[in-house]
Amino acid sequence: MSHAIPELISYLEELAEPHILFDDQYRIIAANAAYQRQFGQHFSVIGRTCYDVSHHFSAPCDQSGEVCPIAQARSSGHRERVLHVHHTPKGESYVNIELVPIKNEQGQQVYFVEKMEPLRVKQGNHLRQGLIGRSPDFLHMLEMVARVGPSTANVLLLGESGTGKELVAQALHDASERAKAPFVVVECASLTETLFESELFGHERGAFTGANATRIGLVESASGGTLFLDEVGDIPLPMQVKLLRMLESGTYRRVGSTELRRTDVRFVSATHRDLQAMVADGLFREDLYYRLCTFPIQLPPLRHRAEDIKLLAIALLERVAPQRQLTLSDEALQYLSAYSFPGNVRELRNIMERAALLCDGLLIERSHVERSVASNPIKRIQTLTSPSPSDTEDRSLREIERNELRTQLETHTGSRAELAKKLGISERSLYRKLRALDK
Known part of the structure; x- marks a missing residue:
């Protein structure tokens, strides 16, 4: 096999993506020019181990708390793909790793070729905005973002309130071919049924009282980019029908218009609700659920x-x-x-x-x-890793929360935005709770 190494190194040099070649002892044999440019290494990596260069580890990844693609390839016998956090001169970076084992005449894996592709998301400790984490659950979620991001598939983000669904939606947009086009957020929880259609599809002048001018909708604003439907479980049933029609046909009409317009957007949705249970209860359309849930991603609490x-x-x-x-x-x-x-x-x-x-x-x-x-004034339900409370206990906790919210509403004199901040929740969560009070 060794006589083929110069040819393999020459081949790697012609590749546009960063690649390294190393042996079964993790020692780097070659790193192409794209690797040097991308990761800005100002020193030679030849002869050093991959886990030392990329992670500053003193032992292989699987012995240092990380998933090791070499260990996976040895087990599976074929190429493997993982998401890692790599050290670079510019700080830590999330990197997609695709590893291909190279076998000798006896079928033994003696060399490995590793392609590295930095994930196009806002990341790292050095940024004040962006996705931050290195726990296994977080990296698994980010790996799903890396896999589906470049595609055109509709994505449904599932997770509790406050887990960062909008940040993940932005990461999906950044990882797609639509990254330079608009990323538009539809806050479904804060839209009434009468406003939803106009906000989403736009309206013509004179379409209803107060429509003094033609207005484009959020769908049109997102043309060529990504439309993020936040808290999609709060969309009223009548509006679900119209959203489904747009998803199926790629067309819509402004309120007050007969002209059929075509849309070119990628849909990313998010919810903290159990949509499958809502489907079973007749509160969410099953056909819409399957349209939105082409690729579900669970966000860890x-x-x-x-x-x-x-x-x-x-x-x-x-x-x-x-x-x-x-x-x-x-x-x-x-x-x-x-x-x-x-x-x-x-x-x-x-x-x-x-x-x-x-x-x-x-x-x-x-x-x-x-x-x-x-000092948190609202006593929220403690979702611990211990067994869930019974239905009776759960209802009691919800009633305590509602009573506390009513008290805060009676004593608060500022804006709803200030109240949400005081309670330690988002404005969207506050509007959801206020709507629940009226039911």
């Missing part, structure tokens, strides 16, 4: 991402208090790691913002975090 809490907390502190160089004590981090975060990443952000305000120095102590958690 923060309580399943313990390894990411420190990374997120530090990044969020930089975001909420950029003028201060705040740090967290070990005791504060231990407390956060043990907390269940029913509000997920959004709640962590609010906790960090309150803790920063409670801290006079530069070190946030456990006491600051405890006070920050205790």
Whole structure:
């Protein structure tokens, strides 16, 4: 096999994507020019191990808490694909890895070719916005984004409130061929049935009282790009029919117009609801569900991402208090790691913002975090990893939440946006809860 190595290296040099070649001892034999350009290495990687260069590990990935594509290839006998976090001169980067084993005459895997493709998403600790994490559940979710992102398939994001569904939707858009076109958000929870059709499809002048001018809809605004239907489970049944028609035919009409318009958008939807249960209860159309759910992606709750809490907390502190160089004590981090975060990443952000305000120095102590958690005025249902509460207990908890919300509404004198911030929830979540109060 060794006599073929020069030819293989020559072949890799002609490839546009970054590639490295290494032996069965993980030692890098060659790295093509595209690899050098992409990852900006200013030193030779030849002779070093792949896990040392990419991860700064002292042992192979599968012995250091990461998924190792070599171990997978040895087990399966064929090419493997994984998502890794790589160290680069510009910081950490999410990288798609595709590894191909090369066998000798006896069928033994003696060399490996690895193609690397950085995931086109906002990422890393050095950014104040973007996806941050390295826990297995988070990386699995991001791997699904990497797989489906470049396609045209409709994606349904499933997860609890506060898990970052809009950020993941943006990542899907960034990873697609539509990345330079618009990314448009439809906040389904805040739209009434009368407004939904006009917001989505637009309207003609005079179509209804107050329609003083022609207005394009969000579908038209997203032309060529991605339309993100946030909280799609809140779409009223009559409007589900019209959305389904557009998904099936690719056409729609503005309110007050007979002209048929064609749309060119990719649909990404998100919900915290159990749409399958809603279908069974007749609250969501089954045909619409299957149209939207071509490729479902489950977003993990923060309580399943313990390894990411420190990374997120530090990044969020930089975001909420950029003028201060705040740090967290070990005791504060231990407390956060043990907390269940029913509000997920959004709640962590609010906790960090309150803790920063409670801290006079530069070190946030456990006491600051405890006070920050205790000051949350709304008593939300604690979704722990322990068994779920019974239906009776669940109804009681919901009633407590509703009573607390009614009290806050009676005493609050500011805007709805200010109330949402005070409660530690998004405006969309607040509108959902207000609508529930009227039922």
